[in-house]
Amino acid sequence: MTTTPETTATSLLRFATAGSVDDGKSTLVGRLLHDSKSVLADQLEAVEHASRNRGQEAPDLALLTDGLRAEREQGITIDVAYRYFATARRRFILADTPGHVQYTRNMVTGASTAELAVVLVDARNGVVEQTRRHAAVAALLRVPHVVLAVNKMDLVEYAEPVFAAIAAEFTSYAASLGVKDVVAVPISALAGDNVVEPSAHMDWYGGPTLLEHLETVPVGSDPSNEPARFPVQYVIRPQTEAHPDYRGYAGQLASGVLRVGDPVTVLPSGHTTTVAGIDALGRETDIAWAPQSVTVRLAEDIDVSRGDLIAAGPAPVPTKDIEATVCHLNERALRPGAKVLLKHTTRTVRALVKEISYRIDIDTLEQRSGADGLDVNDIGHVVLRTAEPLALDSYTDNRRTGSFLLIDPADGTTLTAGMAGEAFDTVRATTGDTGSGDEEDWV
Numbered sequence: 001m002t003t004t005p006e007t008t009a010t011s012l013l014r015f016a017t018a019g020s021v022d023d024g025k026s027t028l029v030g031r032l033l034h035d036s037k038s039v040l041a042d043q044l045e046a047v048e049h050a051s052r053n054r055g056q057e058a059p060d061l062a063l064l065t066d067g068l069r070a071e072r073e074q075g076i077t078i079d080v081a082y083r084y085f086a087t088a089r090r091r092f093i094l095a096d097t098p099g100h101v102q103y104t105r106n107m108v109t110g111a112s113t114a115e116l117a118v119v120l121v122d123a124r125n126g127v128v129e130q131t132r133r134h135a136a137v138a139a140l141l142r143v144p145h146v147v148l149a150v151n152k153m154d155l156v157e158y159a160e161p162v163f164a165a166i167a168a169e170f171t172s173y174a175a176s177l178g179v180k181d182v183v184a185v186p187i188s189a190l191a192g193d194n195v196v197e198p199s200a201h202m203d204w205y206g207g208p209t210l211l212e213h214l215e216t217v218p219v220g221s222d223p224s225n226e227p228a229r230f231p232v233q234y235v236i237r238p239q240t241e242a243h244p245d246y247r248g249y250a251g252q253l254a255s256g257v258l259r260v261g262d263p264v265t266v267l268p269s270g271h272t273t274t275v276a277g278i279d280a281l282g283r284e285t286d287i288a289w290a291p292q293s294v295t296v297r298l299a300e301d302i303d304v305s306r307g308d309l310i311a312a313g314p315a316p317v318p319t320k321d322i323e324a325t326v327c328h329l330n331e332r333a334l335r336p337g338a339k340v341l342l343k344h345t346t347r348t349v350r351a352l353v354k355e356i357s358y359r360i361d362i363d364t365l366e367q368r369s370g371a372d373g374l375d376v377n378d379i380g381h382v383v384l385r386t387a388e389p390l391a392l393d394s395y396t397d398n399r400r401t402g403s404f405l406l407i408d409p410a411d412g413t414t415l416t417a418g419m420a421g422e423a424f425d426t427v428r429a430t431t432g433d434t435g436s437g438d439e440e441d442w443v
Contacts, residue, residue: 011089011090011091011219011220012090012091012092012093012219013090013091013092013093013115013116013214013217013219014092014093014095014113014114014115014116015092015093015094015095015114015115015116015117015118015214016094016095016096016097016107016110016111016114016116016117016118016143017029017094017095017096017097017117017118017120018097018107018110018111018117018118018119018120018134018137018138019119019120019121019130019131019134019149019151020120020121020122020125020128020130020131021130022122023120023121023122023125023151023152024120024122024151024152024189024190025096025120026096027189027190028118028120028149028151028187028189028195028210029083029094029096030189031189031190031192031195031196032094032195032196032210032211033083033085035192035195035196035197035211036085036087036196036211038085038086081095081096082094082095082096083096087211087215089215089216090214090215092214095109095110095111095114096110097109097110097111107134107137108137108141108327108329108417111137111138111141111143112141112399112403112417114141114143115143115144115145115219115220116143116144116145116146116147116214116217116219117134117138117143117145117146117147118146118147118149118210119131119134119135119138119146119147119148119149119170120149120151121148121149121150121151121166121170122151122152123150123151123152123153123155123156123162123163123166123186124152124155124156126165126166126169127166127169127170127173129362131170132173132362133362133377135170135173135174135177135179136177136360136362136365136379137327137379138179139174139177139178139179140325140327140379140419141399141419142395142396142399142419144180144181145181145183145217146174146179146181146182146183147182147183147184147185147210147213147214148166148167148170148171148182148183148184148185149185149187149210150162150163150166150167150184150185150186150187151187151188151189152188152189152190153186153187153188153193153199153201153202154188154190154191154193154201158186158193158199158201158202160202160204160205163184163186163205166184167184170182170184171184176365177365183207183213184207185205185207185208185209185210185213186199186202186205187199187210188201194209194210195209195210195211196209196210196211197209223255223256223257223289223290224256224257224289226255226256226257226290226398227255227256227311227312227313227314227315227398228253228255228256228257228258228262228264228290228310228311228312228313229253229254229255229256229309229310229311229393229398229400229401230249230251230253230254230258230296230309230310230311231251231252231254231307231308231309231310231345231346231347231401232249232250232251232304232305232306232307232308232309232310232346233250233251233252233306233346234249234250234251234306235247235248235249235250235304235305235306236248236249236250236295246297247297247298247301248279248295248296248297249295249296249297249298249304249308249310250293250294250295250296251293251294251296251346252290252291252292252293252294253288253289253290253291253292253293253294254290254291254345254398254400254401255290255398255400255401256289256290256312256313257287257288257289257290258275258278258287258288258289258294258296258312259275259278259286259287260275260276260277260278260286260287261274261275262274262275262312263312264298264310264311264312265310265311265312265315266298266302266304266308266309266310266311267308267309267310267311267315267316267318267391268308268309268318268388268389268390268391269302269303269308270318271300271302271303273298273299273300273302274298274299274300275296275297275298275299275312276297276298276299277296277297278294278295278296278297279294279295279297280292280293280294280295290400296310298310306346306347307345307346307347307348308347309345309347309391309401311391315391316391316392316393316401317391318389318390318391319389319390319392320385320386320387320388320389320390321383321384321385321386322342322351322383322384322385322386322390322392322420323357323381323382323383323384323420323421324381324382324384324395324404324418324419324420324421325360325379325380325381325395325418325419325421325422326374326379326380326381326382326406326416326417326418326419327377327378327379327416327417328374328375328376328377328378328379328380328415328416329376329377329414329415329416329417330376330408330413330414330415330416331376332408332415333373333374333375333376334353334356334373334374334382334406334415334416335353335356335372335373336353336354336355336356336372336373337352337353338352338353339351339352339353339409340352340353340406340407340408340409340415340416341406341407341408341409342384342386342390342404342405342406342407342418343404343405343407344390344392344401344403344404345400345401347390348407349386349387349388349390350386350387350388350409351384351385351386351387351406352384352385352386353382353383353384353406354382354383354384354385355382355383356371356372356373356374356380356381356382356383357369357380357381357382357383358370358371358380358381359371359374359378359379359380360379360380360381362379367381374416381422382418384418390404392404392420393420394420394421395419395420395421396421402419402420402421403417403418403419403420404417404418404420405417405418406418
């Protein structure tokens with residue numbers, strides 16, 4: 001079985017929304033849910049009641065998404081909110097991410113598994129710094145499809161030249177980041193123009209509405225075109241009378257397809273063997289594909305533990321030296337010499353931040369070397385040394401096995417999201433010194 005880009009009632013699109021404060025993102029999401037008939041009657045009644053209490057005659061659709069009390073009081077989105085809805089053509093998981101600059105890190109969370117990002121801009125303001133930051137995060141996380149939603153077209157008299165100028169500027173910037181698929185849609189979330197229904201005010205626009213594009217954009221990929229990666233989560237050895245010699249390795253297939261008889265390599269040990277059997281939902285099967293959760297049995301009785309990676313096809317080379325692009329998520333700065341825990345798939349090891357090679361200037365895409373640390377929301381390049389070898393793919397090749405987290409070993413706080421390899425091919429280097437840390441006995 002393979003995943004196809006066909007739009008069926010069972011196909012699923014994960015997408016994230018992002019936009020600057022007051023660009024109307026919550027109103028857009030509310031409009032999308034309301035006009036696609038994805039709002040329950042009691043939810044709409046609650047919104048109408050809250051709107052009347054605020055002195056508004058019409059229901060404020062933004063209240064459908066701003067669920068936190070602090071969000072409703074301030075009129076902004078703070079946390080990532082996941083919304084689930086469906087149309088006749090597709091199911092959707094929407095990650096509504098905050099727009100304020102101090103919550104940019106939350107977009108990393110929301111967009112990390114997204115196949116499409118909707119970047120919202122105010123037609124009156126055009127592309128601003130936060131717009132570029134959102135585009136950069138989408139590119140960094142290798143989100144394959146980006147939609148530019150130019151909102152509040154009603155406030156610029158639905159002028160085509162305004163939309164065209166914004167679309168051209170954003171498309172050019174996105175191309176410099178390596179984003180290949182950008183679709184621009186002129187909308188008015190407040191009035192409902194081109195969100196679900198076509199606009200009567202913009203006959204010059206001949207493209208799809210936002211929902212039409214979400215329903216028809218190709219999603220997923222063919223697992224057979226990807227190398228199989230199976231992180232081991234749990235070793236199953238019942239040692240019962242019925243199964244005295246059973247040894248299986250349970251986990252979720254991160255990518256690719258595994259078949260009985262496939263030659264595989266267990267990493268980081270490097271032992272090779274073949275797949276003797278696959279169990280799914282208590283039954284034997286001949287094949288498994290990502291993202292199925294299965295139990296794999298191997299032909300050879302070799303040492304395999306939680307955190308090991310069973311790989312078919314070209315296997316990554318285990319290494320203790322990792323170069324990666326990171327987005328720092330914590331208020332505490334990341335400094336050279338910091339001792340951290342690195343979590344990669346099901347494996348967690350000690351690591352040392354040897355060097356912060358450079359910080360990326362989101363405005364110019366220049367590499368600002370000589371940085372003494374990364375502050376919250378900063379994107380940069382680091383060199384890490386781990387206590388044990390890890391089998392990482394390049395993030396460009398595999399988003400699941402090319403990503404990792406840096407964790408504070410003292411309290412378990414997530415510090416940094418990492419992507420193995422370089423961020424963008426087009427970043428420009430600037431001169432400066434780099435810092436390095438003392439390995440001591442941490443690794």
